[in-house]
Amino acid sequence: MDRREVDVAVIGAGTAGLNARKEVEKAGKRWALIESGPYGTTCARVGCMPSKLLIAAADAAAAVKRAPVFGVLAEATLDGRAVMRRVREERDRFTGFVVRSTEELPAEQRITGRARFVAPNRLRIDDHTEVAARAVVIATGSRPFVPESLASIRDRLLLSDDVFELEDLPASLAVFGTGIIALELGQAFARLGVRVAFFNPNEAVGMLTDPELVAQTRTIFAEELELHLGVEATVTPSGSRGATLRWRDERGERREDFEAVLVAAGRRPNVEALDLDRAGLELAEGVPVHDERTMQCGRSAVFLAGDVCGHRPLLHEAADEGRIAGANAARFPAIEASERRISITVAFTDPQLAIAGAPHRDLGAIEFGEASYDDQGRARVMAENRGRLRVYGEPGSCRLVGAEMIGPRMEHVAHLLAWSIATEMTVEEALRMPFYHPTLEEGLRTALRDLARKLRVIERCRPEDLAEGPGA
Numbered sequence: 001m002d003r004r005e006v007d008v009a010v011i012g013a014g015t016a017g018l019n020a021r022k023e024v025e026k027a028g029k030r031w032a033l034i035e036s037g038p039y040g041t042t043c044a045r046v047g048c049m050p051s052k053l054l055i056a057a058a059d060a061a062a063a064v065k066r067a068p069v070f071g072v073l074a075e076a077t078l079d080g081r082a083v084m085r086r087v088r089e090e091r092d093r094f095t096g097f098v099v100r101s102t103e104e105l106p107a108e109q110r111i112t113g114r115a116r117f118v119a120p121n122r123l124r125i126d127d128h129t130e131v132a133a134r135a136v137v138i139a140t141g142s143r144p145f146v147p148e149s150l151a152s153i154r155d156r157l158l159l160s161d162d163v164f165e166l167e168d169l170p171a172s173l174a175v176f177g178t179g180i181i182a183l184e185l186g187q188a189f190a191r192l193g194v195r196v197a198f199f200n201p202n203e204a205v206g207m208l209t210d211p212e213l214v215a216q217t218r219t220i221f222a223e224e225l226e227l228h229l230g231v232e233a234t235v236t237p238s239g240s241r242g243a244t245l246r247w248r249d250e251r252g253e254r255r256e257d258f259e260a261v262l263v264a265a266g267r268r269p270n271v272e273a274l275d276l277d278r279a280g281l282e283l284a285e286g287v288p289v290h291d292e293r294t295m296q297c298g299r300s301a302v303f304l305a306g307d308v309c310g311h312r313p314l315l316h317e318a319a320d321e322g323r324i325a326g327a328n329a330a331r332f333p334a335i336e337a338s339e340r341r342i343s344i345t346v347a348f349t350d351p352q353l354a355i356a357g358a359p360h361r362d363l364g365a366i367e368f369g370e371a372s373y374d375d376q377g378r379a380r381v382m383a384e385n386r387g388r389l390r391v392y393g394e395p396g397s398c399r400l401v402g403a404e405m406i407g408p409r410m411e412h413v414a415h416l417l418a419w420s421i422a423t424e425m426t427v428e429e430a431l432r433m434p435f436y437h438p439t440l441e442e443g444l445r446t447a448l449r450d451l452a453r454k455l456r457v458i459e460r461c462r463p464e465d466l467a468e469g470p471g472a
C-alpha cells in the first residue's frame with residue numbers, strides 16, 4: 001500500500017475538483033487529485049458541450065425546415081453518421097484541452113482510482129493507496145438516475161452519458177423524462193428526423209415554476225413534440241437492440257416499438273461509494289450537510305463542490321464551488337464565506353427556457369410585468385414569434401428580483417436580467433438603459449414598463465422611457 005500525506009485531497013477531477021485543486025496550489029499547500037474515471041470532465045465529455053453540438057446540428061435542420069416561410073425553398077438531406085461524427089470530433093477537441101491540462105499536472109500528485117473514507121482525515125484509493133489529508137474536497141459529481149422499474153434492462157437503455165457515442169441517428173427514440181436534459185436532447189433528435197416520443201409520469205415540462213409559463217411551455221412543446229404526460233410506461237426488450245413500450249392513456253392500452261430508449265429522468269449525487277459514514281458527517285438524503293457560502297460540511301475539514309451537492313447542477317456553479325471549497329480547505333480551520341452569484345439557468349431548447357434570479361416559486365408578495373413574444377417585432381422578423389417573459393419586482397423597493405421566460409434566444413435576455421438583479425437595479429433604473437431596435441431585448445422593455453405600472457412607479461419614470469416605440 002502506497003501511503004501519502006497531503007494538506008488537501010481533492011476527490012474528482014471534474015470542473016469543481018480542478019478548480020479546487022488550483023486554489024490549493026495557489027495557497028502553496030500540498031495536494032492530491034484523485035480520479036476514478038477518464039479525465040476530461042462531465043461538461044466537455046458528456047454534458048454541456050456535446051449536447052450543444054447536437055443542438056447546433058438540429059438548429060441547422062430546423063432552419064432549413066423553416067426556410068420556406070421566407071420564400072427560400074430548400075430541402076434537407078440528413079446524414080446521421082456525419083451529424084454524430086461532428087458531435088464527437090468537436091467534443092473530442094474540447095475534451096482534449098482538459099485532458100491535456102490535467103495530464104500536465106505532476107504525475108505523483110495525481111492518483112487513479114476510486115476514493116473512499118476510512119476515517120475523517122484518511123482516504124483509501126482502490127486498494128493501492130492511502131492518503132492522510134488535513135482537509136478533503138469531495139467533488140465527485142453526479143450520474144444519470146435510472147428508475148427502479150428500468151434497472152433490469154439497463155443494457156437496453158441509453159443515458160446522456162452514452163448518447164454521444166451513437167455512430168448514427170436511430171430511426172425512433174423513446175425519451176423518459178421532460179426535464180432540461182431530456183428536452184434538449186429529445187428535441188434535437190426529433191429535429192434531426194428521429195421519431196421521438198417523451199414519457200413522464202407527471203405533467204412537468206422544463207424547469208419553469210410560474211404556473212402561467214409552465215402551462216404555456218407545455219402547450220408550445222406539445223405542438224412540436226409527442227409528449228405523453230402523466231403516463232407510466234413499461235419497457236420490454238424487443239429484437240436485438242430495440243424495446244417495446246406499453247402505456248395507458250385516454251386512447252386506452254398503447255404499445256409501440258422504438259429503436260432506442262433514452263432515460264433522462266434526473267441525476268443523483270455520487271456519494272454512495274465514498275463510505276461517508278466513516279467521515280463522521282451529518283447527511284441529508286445521503287449528501288453531507290454543508291454551507292453554500294463556505295462549502296464546509298458542518299464544522300469538519302471536509303468540503304463539498306459541484307454537482308455532488310445536489311443543487312445548482314450547472315457548470316459555472318461547479319467552478320465557483322470548487323474555488324470556494326479549495327480555498328477554504330487550504331486555509332482550514334480559518335475558513336471564509338463567499339458571496340454566491342445571482343442564479344441563472346437556461347434550457348437550450350427552441351424556444352429557450354430561462355430563469356434569472358429567484359424563480360417564481362421562491363418569491364413571496366411580488367408584482368410581475370410581462371411581454372408576449374407571439375407578436376414581438378424582432379421575433380416575428382425571424383419567424384420565431386412565440387413565448388412570454390415575466391419579470392418580478394419587489395413592491396416598495398421596486399427592485400428586480402427574478403424572471404422566468406420562454407421565447408427565442410432567451411439566454412441573452414436572461415443574462416441582462418441576472419446582471420440587473422445582481423446590481424440591485426430598480427425597474428425605473430432598468431428602463432433608463434438603452435434598448436436597440438429591432439431586438440428581442442425590446443420585449444424586456446415592454447415587460448419592465450408593465451412592471452413599472454403595476455408597481456405604481458410610472459410617475460417616477462422619464463416619459464421617454466415609457467413611450468411605446470415600434471419595437472415594443
Ligand SMILES: Cc1cc2nc3c(=O)[nH]c(=O)nc-3n(C[C@H](O)[C@H](O)[C@H](O)COP(=O)(O)OP(=O)(O)OC[C@H]3O[C@@H](n4cnc5c(N)ncnc54)[C@H](O)[C@@H]3O)c2cc1C
Pocket residue numbers: 011012013014015016017034035036037038041042043046047048049051113114115116139140141142160181270273274305306307308312313314315316318
Ligand atoms: C447532458 C448534460 C448537459 C448539460 N448542459 C449544461 C449546460 O448547458 N450548462 C451548464 O451550466 N451545465 C450543464 N450541465 C451540467 C454540468 O455539466 C455540470 O454541472 C458540471 O459538469 C459538474 O461538474 P462537477 O465537477 O461537479 O462533476 P464532474 O465533471 O462529473 O466531475 C466529477 C468527477 O468525480 C469522479 N469521481 C466520482 N466518484 C469518485 C470517487 N469515489 N473517487 C474518485 N473520483 C470520483 C468522476 O469520475 C468525475 O470525473 C449538463 C450536464 C449534462 C449531463
